[in-house]
Amino acid sequence: MAWTRKILRVDLSAGTCIPEALNMAWANEYLGQRGLATKYLAEEIDPTCDPLGPENKMIMATGPLTGTMASTGGRYSVITKSPLTGLVACSNSGGFIGAEMKNAGWDMIIFEGKAPEPVYLYVENDKAELRSAADLWGKSVWEADELLHKKHQDAQLRIACIGRSAEAGCLYAAVINDLHRAAGRSGVGTVMASKNLKAVAVRGTLGVGNIDDPKAFMDAVNAGKQVLAENAVTGQGLPTYGTQVLMNVINGMGAMPTRNMREVQFEGAENISGEAMHEPRASDGKPNLTTNAGCFGCTIACGRISTVDKGHFSVKNKPEYWGNSGGLEYEAAWALGSDTGVDDLDALTYVNFLCNEDGIDPISFGATVAAAMELYQAGAITRETTGGIDLSFGGADALVKMAELTATGEGFGKDLGLGSKRLCEKYGMPELSMTVKNQEFPAYDPRGIQGMGLAYATSNRGACHLRGYTVASEVLGIPFKTDPLVTDGKAELVKAFQDATAAVDSSGLCVFTTFAWSMENIAPQVDGACEGDWNVDRMLEVGERIWNLERDFNMRAGMTADQDTLPKRLLKEAANVGPAQGRVNDLDKMLPEYYELRGWTPEGQIKPETLNRLGLG
């Protein structure tokens, strides 16, 4: 089985926590986590509801392999309707709380309604209760985490928590678990705050023993671990340099979005790269990077643990930031660095700490600061708007100040919490917002990586790299190399990545395994754990079903196909340097073919026969 077959329904309005049986018919069609929780959401809420109203629901969901012996089997996701995009949100996180939920006996927790006063959910195996969070509200994630551990006198309690940014209404607030792992994107933390739910604290000691065929499962798991260990990317590259090794790669090929995506190469990239994190500092001879770190059950361990130079202006006289904490991943380093023109590694690391401490998505935050910097340069906002701060591109001190303000929602931080789209609209220059469906871009310029333009435009949660990471093929040659500057074949490539990723995201595994694993490695692990026949074809069909379910939800929420597009800058303003010089993203050459491959009409509507084929009719 691998599923516990049990979910916890928490009615925050009524203050009740009631167990119920998992819908196994749906589990067989949507597997778990992203897919299964989206099915529950689509069945249980009106897609047109106010995402910050009590009628929205928020689901914390594990996959069938979460908490098992499978490598990276510690993932969970937060699924809800996003206040940033107005569409389905699914934010995936590692750390340990997902496995703890499963060990406590729960496949997922559904939160509905709104608590009259701030509360947190305490779960200890089958015991679940809402408790007052009066003393936690107004505290950062890190403060609340410490208070909860003290209160329960349990060092092994696993905690997911929102910070002050969410309480202040920042529309891209994250849910942080285990201090520095994040269900980061689309404002899932903002929804949690709207429900007066400060934290979820879980302790599970029941184990995860409900494996359908233990021998077949362990054979597949051990074979998979061997593949990860022997693969140069997952066995050596990611543990040593983390995702940040991409900084110089993407910059070198001229696909590094820079200064609000006006440019495609950043002159300071090497100062904030994965290699730079290994270089000794002039002050104390220590590198930024202390060590790597792994989430539950992970045999890759790509996580970064870093320090900031004690003498750096950002932490001077702030000893609470002198210790080790979650360091820069590539996406954060890009958004906080290249996109704002800041190449101060210590400043970026400190801001990354703040994003973890107060639950901010560093991608959306950095990109929103970048938009604000361009607004400032254009004169649409002034020092009067920013509270006296010079918001020119490249200002490390300004970036630090903006992060501190956004963390607590004070001053101009309140405006920054709107996200790039609403900020640029407020100040009369919506064309400066680099977003798709109101969500900010990640770290790959689609003028230099054409397939990513299609992946962004059609992503069900707005601009996102993790919904169809064709960078793997177009840049890294995984599983095979394609030319990043051509559009031919990219529609098929994007669809294949989107469907496979949806299945992986529903399994409890980390998508980073797919740098080494194909579905031929993953399906046998799912098959060993779960009842029924889970072969490669079925996994891919489940992925396609999930993709169409999300699309259908979005259309019912009011999304239109003309939102399957990119900002004009990327379609009209050519790249200024590098191999892509003179190129824009040729979305119009890929989108019609993509719709056809998906079984959608030329207008982007899912055809009835496609819905029927996938059991969505």
Added chain:
Amino acid sequence: MHVRLELYASLMKHLPPDAVRHRAEVEVDAGTSPHALLDRCGVPREQAHLVLRNGVFLYPEQRDDTPLEEGDVIAVWPPVAGG
């Protein structure tokens, strides 16, 4: 002829002693191929996964028969990935 060699991640150990950070300025004979340049610096060919010539990926079969030109930048990575 003058070209720039950039080695990243675990390949940095193969940089010549006068390298600055990731890059070394090197003199090569006209007609030198990327593979010949890598051989000269002791970079194992099987570890040269990503080879960019002026930012453009060179497929393995191109690395023997693409003569370097004055001012070329050859940047090389082992198998890497991120997200």
